[in-house]
Amino acid sequence: MKQKTLLATAIAAALVLQTWSVAAQDAAPAQADQGSAKSLETVTVTGSRIRSVDVETSQPVFTMDRAAIQATGLTNVNDIIARMPSAGTPDITPQDTLSSGTDVGGRYVNIRNLGSNRTLVLVNGRRWSTSLSGLTDLSTIPVSMIERIDVLKDGASSIYGSDAIGGVVNIITKEKFDGAEANVYFGQNGQGDGTTTNYDFTWGHSTEKNSLIIGASYQNTDPMWNRERDITSYANGPRHPNDGWSGTGPYGRVIDPNTNQQYVINHGATNTADLSNYHLYDGSSNADKYNTQQDMTFRAGSKLKNIFLQDKYKLTDNITLHGMASYSTRDTSSQLAGYPLSTGGTGVAISGDNAYNPFPGQDVAFYRRTTELPRITWSNSKLAHIDVGAEGYFQFLDHDWSWDANYTYSQNKIRQIGSGNLNLVNLANALGPTETVNGQVVCANAAARAAGCVPWNILAGPGSASQQVLNYVNYIETNRQTSSTDDYTANVSGGLFDLPAGTVNLAVGIEHRGEKGNFRPDANVSAGLTTDLAAAPTSGAYNTNEAYAELDVPLLRDLPGAQEFGINIASRYSHYSNFGSTTNNKYSFRYRPFEDLLVRGTFAHGFRAPSLDNLYGGEAQSFETFLDPCDSVYGAAASNPAVAKSCAAAGVPAGYRQVNSTSGKPITNSNGSQTPVAFISASNPNLQPEQSITRTLGLVFSPHQVEGLDFTVDYYNIYVKNIITAVDAQDTLNYCYIQNDPSFCKSFTRAATANPVTGVAAGSVDSLTETLYNLGTLKTEGYDVGIHYRLPETSFGRFRIASDSTYLSKYELVSGPGAVAKTPVGFMDGEDGLYRLRSNLQVDWDYKQFGASWTIRYYSGLKDQCYSNDPTDLVECSSPNYTNPWWGTYGMSQKGSVAFNDAQFRYTAPWKGVFTVGVNNIFNKKGPFYYSVTSTGTGSSPYNPAFDIDRYWYVSYNQKF
Structure with missing residues (x-):
C-alpha cells in the first residue's frame, strides 16, 4: 500500500511539473511508402522515449502499416508477425494438441528464436497482459483496431524493462476515426476445413476536443483434423503409414500372471472370461495397435470476441486525457486420442473376482486405449484491460517538453475443462469384484453400486461399453487460473540545450508494477485420483519499482564526411521484491557520412525476470523419455569406467539394462525409453533473472539518384546467460553420473526391486524431480537485409517492391555446465526450424480502384x-x-528449401466498399516431413509447424460509412 501511495505522489508531482514522454522512435515502414531518396519518411515508432529522434536512428525497427497487414489476408496478430523472416516458432502454437496447461489455445510471438517470453509486447507503448508463465496472448488484441505494428529487433530493457531481449512488438491502435467501418471475412483451407469467419465493426467520432472510437469483433475458426491429410494422418508420415502406431490399442490386452505372456482379445469377441477367445500379442504387427492420429486435432478450433473503447479528450491547450478499455474472450477446443489405460500407468488391475477376468482368482494387469472417450479440452480465457492517463506539453529551458502519467490494469481469467481422463476410484470399482444379481453382473461393493458403479468389461473391444459405464468412469475436470497486473508510469521528455549539431534531449521516467496470480487445479486431479497428470496449486506475487533516463546528444552535423553524428545513452534501474535489483544500460550511435547513407549501432544490456510460474509454480507430473547413463550397452557406463563406477556405488546392479516401458524388454538403441511412472517437475523461488547483451551494427542507404529506393542491412549478436532452464530427467542423470555433480544425485531414486504392476525394473529410476535452475546460455547472430523500392508512377499504375530477409549465421545453446553446445543452425531442432535463410518478397500494384499483390515466402533447406x-x-x-x-x-x-506464393486482388467500389479475394500458398506447396519434430511439441505428426499445411483462400468485404 505504501508503494502505491509513493507512486501516486510521484505521478501527481509529474502532473504538476507537466512532464511527459511518448514511447516512440522513428523508422522506415516496411512494405509501405518509403519517402524520398535523400531521407526516409518520419513516422512515430518504438524504441526511444525521446520524441525528436529522427527516423534513421540507431535502432532497427520493422513496421507494418494497415495496408501491409491487410495484404497478408490473415486475421490474427500472431500469424501476421510470424510472417516476418526474423520470427521463430512460438513456444505454443494452435497445433500444440499434446501440450498441457492454461496457456494452450493462446497465440504468441517469438522474435529471433529466443522464446516467446523473451519478446515484450506493448500496446501503444505500454505493457499488455501476461500469463503466469510470462506469455502474452496476442489473440486478445483485435486486428480491426490496429493502425500499424512496430517490431524493434533489438534489446530494449533499458527503456522498457524485463522481457525485451529478443525484441519488442508495439501494436499501435487507431487514434482518430470519423464515421463507421464494417468488415466481413471468410476463409477456408483447400481441404474444406479450418474455416475462418470474421466480423468487426468500428465507429468513431472526432471533434476539436474529443476523439472517441468504439469497436467490436467476432472470429470463429473451425478445427483441423490430422486424419484429413496424408501428411498428418500417420505418426511417421505418409511414406511410412504403418510405423509409429501406439502399442496400446482399443482391444484389451492382458498379462498372464503365471507366464508373463501377453494376450489380446480376438477382435469382435465379447466373452473376455474365456482365454480361448484371445491370441498372443504381436508387437511387430499393427493388428492390435492403434493409429492415434485419426482421433487428434491438428489445429485447435477457437472463437474470439472483443469489444474495444478508446477516448482522447483535450482538457486544455496543453493537457489531454486519454483512456482505453478492452474486454476479450477466447474459447478454444482440442482433442487427443483416448487415454492409453494400463495397470502400470494407474496401479489399477482387473480383480481376480471380476466376472470378465480370463484368469479367475488372480488380479490381472491389462492395457486398453479408451477410444470411446477421446480426451477433449475446452478453454475459456477472459481478459479485461484498462488504460487511463494524461499527457501534455510545456516550455522549459527554452525548449519543448512533454509529459505523461498512466495507470494500466489488466486481469486475465482462464477456465479449462477437460473430459476423457478417468476417475481412478470409479475405475477401480468398475474393475473390482463382481457378483450376479437377478442374472445381471453387478459391482460387488454395495456402497459403490449405490453410487452408480457399473462393471466394465474393459478387455472387450471398442463400442462394447455402455454409456452408463462411460459416464461412471469418465472424469470432467476444471482448472482455473487468474493473473493481474497493476502498472503506474510517469515520463518526461524534452530539450536541455542546443549544440551546433542540434538539441540535447533528455527523457526520464518511473514505473511501479505489481504482478500477481494463482492457478487452482482440479482438486481430484491434484490429489492424483484421475489418469490426468497431477499438478499442485500455484500462487504468488511480486512488485517492481523502476526508474530510467535516456539522453540523446547530436555531436556533428553538416560537416564534410559527417553530415550527422549522434549518440544515445539509456539506463534503467529495476528493483524487484523477490530477487533484488538490476541495472541495464544501452549505448547507441548514428553516423551519416553523407546524405544518402546512415550507419547505426547499439550495445545493450537486457534481462528477463522469472515469471510467477517459474518462481511459485506447484509441482506437476510428467512422463519423460531418457537414456539411463547406467545402461551397460547404450549408456555412458558402457564406455566410461568412471560412470560405471558411480553407477555401481549408487547400487545399480552389474550389467544393468534400461527397460522399454512398452515392451518390458531392454532398450535396443540410444534413444532410451519413456519412464513407466510419472516424474515431478517443480519451480524454484530462488531463481535470478536471465541477463543478455545485444550488439547491432547496420546501415540505411537511400541513393538520391534512384528516388523511392531504400536498402538496409543490420548485423545482430545476442548473448543470453543465466537462462532459466528446466533440468529434465536426461540432464539430471548426466549431471549426476557424467559431470559427477552430487547435488543432482539427490533429485532421483532407484528401485531396489522390480515392480511388475508399475513396470519398473530393479535398479531403474523410479522417482525424479525436475527443477528450474539459472544454468543455460544462448548465443545467436545473423543479418537482416531489406530492400524497398517505390517505382515512379506510370500510366498503368504504381508498383512497390519490398524484400525482407534474415540470415541466421549462429545459434548456440548450452543447457548447463559441461553440456555439449547445441548449434542447430540449418537443422530442424525439435519444434523449431532454425533456417539459415528466410526471405519475403512482395510486389504490390495499385491502379485507380484496383489493386493486387504477390508475395513469395522462402525457407531454406x-x-x-x-x-x-x-x-x-x-x-x-x-x-x-x-x-x-x-x-x-x-x-x-x-531436406530441401520451400517457397510459398500468396496472391491478393482488391477492388474499391464507388460506394466506399472494398472487395478482396486472395489465396495463400496458391500452388498448394507441401513442405518436407521432418522426423526430428517431436510429436509432443506439435500435437500431431512431425510436420513443420512454420509451414502452410494447405492452400488457403479467403474473401472479404470492407464498407466505410
Missing part, C-alpha cells in the same frame, strides 16, 4: 534425422555416416 537410426538399415538418409552430437543419432537427411 534443413537437415533432419534419418527415418531409421539403425546404421545397418538407414532409410531416407543423404549422409548415413553423419553423427549428430545433440540428437545422439546416426545419419542425417537433407
Whole structure:
C-alpha cells in the first residue's frame, strides 16, 4: 500500500511539473511508402522515449502499416508477425494438441528464436497482459483496431524493462476515426476445413476536443483434423503409414500372471472370461495397435470476441486525457486420442473376482486405449484491460517538453475443462469384484453400486461399453487460473540545450508494477485420483519499482564526411521484491557520412525476470523419455569406467539394462525409453533473472539518384546467460553420473526391486524431480537485409517492391555446465526450424480502384534425422555416416528449401466498399516431413509447424460509412 501511495505522489508531482514522454522512435515502414531518396519518411515508432529522434536512428525497427497487414489476408496478430523472416516458432502454437496447461489455445510471438517470453509486447507503448508463465496472448488484441505494428529487433530493457531481449512488438491502435467501418471475412483451407469467419465493426467520432472510437469483433475458426491429410494422418508420415502406431490399442490386452505372456482379445469377441477367445500379442504387427492420429486435432478450433473503447479528450491547450478499455474472450477446443489405460500407468488391475477376468482368482494387469472417450479440452480465457492517463506539453529551458502519467490494469481469467481422463476410484470399482444379481453382473461393493458403479468389461473391444459405464468412469475436470497486473508510469521528455549539431534531449521516467496470480487445479486431479497428470496449486506475487533516463546528444552535423553524428545513452534501474535489483544500460550511435547513407549501432544490456510460474509454480507430473547413463550397452557406463563406477556405488546392479516401458524388454538403441511412472517437475523461488547483451551494427542507404529506393542491412549478436532452464530427467542423470555433480544425485531414486504392476525394473529410476535452475546460455547472430523500392508512377499504375530477409549465421545453446553446445543452425531442432535463410518478397500494384499483390515466402533447406537410426538399415538418409552430437543419432537427411506464393486482388467500389479475394500458398506447396519434430511439441505428426499445411483462400468485404 505504501508503494502505491509513493507512486501516486510521484505521478501527481509529474502532473504538476507537466512532464511527459511518448514511447516512440522513428523508422522506415516496411512494405509501405518509403519517402524520398535523400531521407526516409518520419513516422512515430518504438524504441526511444525521446520524441525528436529522427527516423534513421540507431535502432532497427520493422513496421507494418494497415495496408501491409491487410495484404497478408490473415486475421490474427500472431500469424501476421510470424510472417516476418526474423520470427521463430512460438513456444505454443494452435497445433500444440499434446501440450498441457492454461496457456494452450493462446497465440504468441517469438522474435529471433529466443522464446516467446523473451519478446515484450506493448500496446501503444505500454505493457499488455501476461500469463503466469510470462506469455502474452496476442489473440486478445483485435486486428480491426490496429493502425500499424512496430517490431524493434533489438534489446530494449533499458527503456522498457524485463522481457525485451529478443525484441519488442508495439501494436499501435487507431487514434482518430470519423464515421463507421464494417468488415466481413471468410476463409477456408483447400481441404474444406479450418474455416475462418470474421466480423468487426468500428465507429468513431472526432471533434476539436474529443476523439472517441468504439469497436467490436467476432472470429470463429473451425478445427483441423490430422486424419484429413496424408501428411498428418500417420505418426511417421505418409511414406511410412504403418510405423509409429501406439502399442496400446482399443482391444484389451492382458498379462498372464503365471507366464508373463501377453494376450489380446480376438477382435469382435465379447466373452473376455474365456482365454480361448484371445491370441498372443504381436508387437511387430499393427493388428492390435492403434493409429492415434485419426482421433487428434491438428489445429485447435477457437472463437474470439472483443469489444474495444478508446477516448482522447483535450482538457486544455496543453493537457489531454486519454483512456482505453478492452474486454476479450477466447474459447478454444482440442482433442487427443483416448487415454492409453494400463495397470502400470494407474496401479489399477482387473480383480481376480471380476466376472470378465480370463484368469479367475488372480488380479490381472491389462492395457486398453479408451477410444470411446477421446480426451477433449475446452478453454475459456477472459481478459479485461484498462488504460487511463494524461499527457501534455510545456516550455522549459527554452525548449519543448512533454509529459505523461498512466495507470494500466489488466486481469486475465482462464477456465479449462477437460473430459476423457478417468476417475481412478470409479475405475477401480468398475474393475473390482463382481457378483450376479437377478442374472445381471453387478459391482460387488454395495456402497459403490449405490453410487452408480457399473462393471466394465474393459478387455472387450471398442463400442462394447455402455454409456452408463462411460459416464461412471469418465472424469470432467476444471482448472482455473487468474493473473493481474497493476502498472503506474510517469515520463518526461524534452530539450536541455542546443549544440551546433542540434538539441540535447533528455527523457526520464518511473514505473511501479505489481504482478500477481494463482492457478487452482482440479482438486481430484491434484490429489492424483484421475489418469490426468497431477499438478499442485500455484500462487504468488511480486512488485517492481523502476526508474530510467535516456539522453540523446547530436555531436556533428553538416560537416564534410559527417553530415550527422549522434549518440544515445539509456539506463534503467529495476528493483524487484523477490530477487533484488538490476541495472541495464544501452549505448547507441548514428553516423551519416553523407546524405544518402546512415550507419547505426547499439550495445545493450537486457534481462528477463522469472515469471510467477517459474518462481511459485506447484509441482506437476510428467512422463519423460531418457537414456539411463547406467545402461551397460547404450549408456555412458558402457564406455566410461568412471560412470560405471558411480553407477555401481549408487547400487545399480552389474550389467544393468534400461527397460522399454512398452515392451518390458531392454532398450535396443540410444534413444532410451519413456519412464513407466510419472516424474515431478517443480519451480524454484530462488531463481535470478536471465541477463543478455545485444550488439547491432547496420546501415540505411537511400541513393538520391534512384528516388523511392531504400536498402538496409543490420548485423545482430545476442548473448543470453543465466537462462532459466528446466533440468529434465536426461540432464539430471548426466549431471549426476557424467559431470559427477552430487547435488543432482539427490533429485532421483532407484528401485531396489522390480515392480511388475508399475513396470519398473530393479535398479531403474523410479522417482525424479525436475527443477528450474539459472544454468543455460544462448548465443545467436545473423543479418537482416531489406530492400524497398517505390517505382515512379506510370500510366498503368504504381508498383512497390519490398524484400525482407534474415540470415541466421549462429545459434548456440548450452543447457548447463559441461553440456555439449547445441548449434542447430540449418537443422530442424525439435519444434523449431532454425533456417539459415528466410526471405519475403512482395510486389504490390495499385491502379485507380484496383489493386493486387504477390508475395513469395522462402525457407531454406534443413537437415533432419534419418527415418531409421539403425546404421545397418538407414532409410531416407543423404549422409548415413553423419553423427549428430545433440540428437545422439546416426545419419542425417537433407531436406530441401520451400517457397510459398500468396496472391491478393482488391477492388474499391464507388460506394466506399472494398472487395478482396486472395489465396495463400496458391500452388498448394507441401513442405518436407521432418522426423526430428517431436510429436509432443506439435500435437500431431512431425510436420513443420512454420509451414502452410494447405492452400488457403479467403474473401472479404470492407464498407466505410
